[in-house]
Amino acid sequence: MAYQALYRVWRPQRFEDMIGQEVITRTLKNAITTNQISHAYLFAGPRGTGKTSAAKIFAKAINCHHQTDGEPCNECETCKAITAGTLNDVIEIDAASNNGVEEIRDIRDKVKYAPTVADYKVYIIDEVHMLSTGAFNALLKTLEEPPANVIFILATTEPHKIPATIISRTQRFDFKRIAASDSYNRMIYILDQKGVIYDEQAVKVIAKAAEGGMRDALSILDQALSFGDNEITLDNALLVTGSVTHELLATYVQQVLGGDTKAALATLQSVLEAGKDAERFTEDLISYARDLLLYQQAPQLVEEAEMGSVSDDFQQLAKQTPAQTMYAMINELNAIQQQMRFTTHPDVYLEILTIKLAEIGRQKGATPTAAPAAPNAAAATPSAPAASSSALTALQHEVDQLKSTVKQLEQTPVAAKPAAKPRVTKKAPAKEVNLAKIYPVLGAATREKLNQLQEVWPDVLDSLSITQRAVMKVSQPVAAADSGVIVAFDYAFLYQRATSDHELTDALENGLDRMIGTALPVVFVPKEDWPVIRKNYLTAHKDELQNNHAGDAEQPAKPAANPVVTKAEELFGKDVVDVKND
Ligand SMILES: [Zn+2]
Numbered sequence: 173m174a175y176q177a178l179y180r181v182w183r184p185q186r187f188e189d190m191i192g193q194e195v196i197t198r199t200l201k202n203a204i205t206t207n208q209i210s211h212a213y214l215f216a217g218p219r220g221t222g223k224t225s226a227a228k229i230f231a232k233a234i235n236c237h238h239q240t241d242g243e244p245c246n247e248c249e250t251c252k253a254i255t256a257g258t259l260n261d262v263i264e265i266d267a268a269s270n271n272g273v274e275e276i277r278d279i280r281d282k283v284k285y286a287p288t289v290a291d292y293k294v295y296i297i298d299e300v301h302m303l304s305t306g307a308f309n310a311l312l313k314t315l316e317e318p319p320a321n322v323i324f325i326l327a328t329t330e331p332h333k334i335p336a337t338i339i340s341r342t343q344r345f346d347f348k349r350i351a352a353s354d355s356y357n358r359m360i361y362i363l364d365q366k367g368v369i370y371d372e373q374a375v376k377v378i379a380k381a382a383e384g385g386m387r388d389a390l391s392i393l394d395q396a397l398s399f400g401d402n403e404i405t406l407d408n409a410l411l412v413t414g415s416v417t418h419e420l421l422a423t424y425v426q427q428v429l430g431g432d433t434k435a436a437l438a439t440l441q442s443v444l445e446a447g448k449d450a451e452r453f454t455e456d457l458i459s460y461a462r463d464l465l466l467y468q469q470a471p472q473l474v475e476e477a478e479m480g481s482v483s484d485d486f487q488q489l490a491k492q493t494p495a496q497t498m499y500a501m502i503n504e505l506n507a508i509q510q511q512m513r514f515t516t517h518p519d520v521y522l523e524i525l526t527i528k529l530a531e532i533g534r535q536k537g538a539t540p541t542a543a544p545a546a547p548n549a550a551a552a553t554p555s556a557p558a559a560s561s562s563a564l565t566a567l568q569h570e571v572d573q574l575k576s577t578v579k580q581l582e583q584t585p586v587a588a589k590p591a592a593k594p595r596v597t598k599k600a601p602a603k604e605v606n607l608a609k610i611y612p613v614l615g616a617a618t619r620e621k622l623n624q625l626q627e628v629w630p631d632v633l634d635s636l637s638i639t640q641r642a643v644m645k646v647s648q649p650v651a652a653a654d655s656g657v658i659v660a661f662d663y664a665f666l667y668q669r670a671t672s673d674h675e676l677t678d679a680l681e682n683g684l685d686r687m688i689g690t691a692l693p694v695v696f697v698p699k700e701d702w703p704v705i706r707k708n709y710l711t712a713h714k715d716e717l718q719n720n721h722a723g724d725a726e727q728p729a730k731p732a733a734n735p736v737v738t739k740a741e742e743l744f745g746k747d748v749v750d751v752k753n754d
Pocket of ligand 1: 236237238239244245246247248249250251
């Protein structure tokens, strides 16, 4: 006999067998025993939560002459025929494939005839939101004048797409996502019945990955079974679900929180090389970080969700990481997740993410490895809020310091700046912006050259290695001449990284050589400093610019344009120029 998918074989045949929808099944059974049956139902909810199973059980229960407490007997001819899908009076329609008006007109024509065998004719319309407007109108007419002994069960994953006029004529049930522990228990039951060997941890991984859908859980279980020669191992479960193990996640989080960018990038690399999906990894990281936060407040909730398996690593991290850091991390993860939707290179975003997270780890001074918790304090949870409030004070202090530094910077010429960039972190102070390289480029810069560079820039970046691209992703050319190009960075720490990376500079120049035929020298600047740099340049070279202008005999008749402004406009466009003439 051909292999039958688990979700088919183990499809619930009684309300009692349904997982995680107790309120709905109780209400339906009650309706049957008290004979208060509505002529139209709407079953709404995520996929794989039991909507069509409930519909078929309901169809059986109202037609079964041996029903007890609202449950079908599953033994009589009627029950068996409905289970097999051979009873003409129970009609299943998949609106996703039959969305034509004709199909519904057909219903309207046939609905007039009384059921032939059963007591009730039951139409089960799956994915009903897919019906065309015409079909909805036809359906509405039928629902407005429902014939006796005909019941409609409309199932949908997207109830908001169904016209209100239809919804108002139905009794609505909202199916919930199934709790991981519920689908875990169901899978364990099935595996025990089948006599399959399994690793409990593996089944937990599958239960979590199914995200509330029982059918998905069983499909994944099927795949893991086919991989593992009738055995469910953790490795296979991780492979099939694309999940990352908690150990790997813990290692990665420890590394970024410890500010160890290099190690974290290496871990990321091995995660990606193992074929894990970048979006899945981000998803896993978000739920890991959320769990850490939650664990600080309500450990028992996490214990429950994790089905009792909270690792030592996880507990340590939860104890040592200030809540503030976790929030910053989650914000960063959410932002990256949004951006990843629009890219064909999600891996690159993960590299940037890693660099940013490690930066957060360094800034917040959250270094789990440097500050091991006292073993005796292990059982106590109150340490977490205390830690976070002291971290908050420290953070507030840092922010105040930063603010005054920024103020200073705004009033100080760029060249004098580096010493002012203070001990925000313990890393080396920011490198001095190299004006000796920048000014000559500015002197010869043209708008035309800049446009050319901006156009080819994405292609130049494509020629870099993944790690290099991660650094350069948030950069763009801001000025260009035949003698060089100035590239600005959104983030100061990426600017620093780029500046100290000579291989990167070489790779960029090679890329430029390929794209525009010249290996233009590349100079980096932090974007936040850029307005000050160009303004200082224009001020410093005002006389020079004016002299050049004076020597130009071509335009004496025109109202004298400010040559500094002209130069600035040429460089940066009209929108950004504000040069004071003192
Ligand atoms: Zn029966």
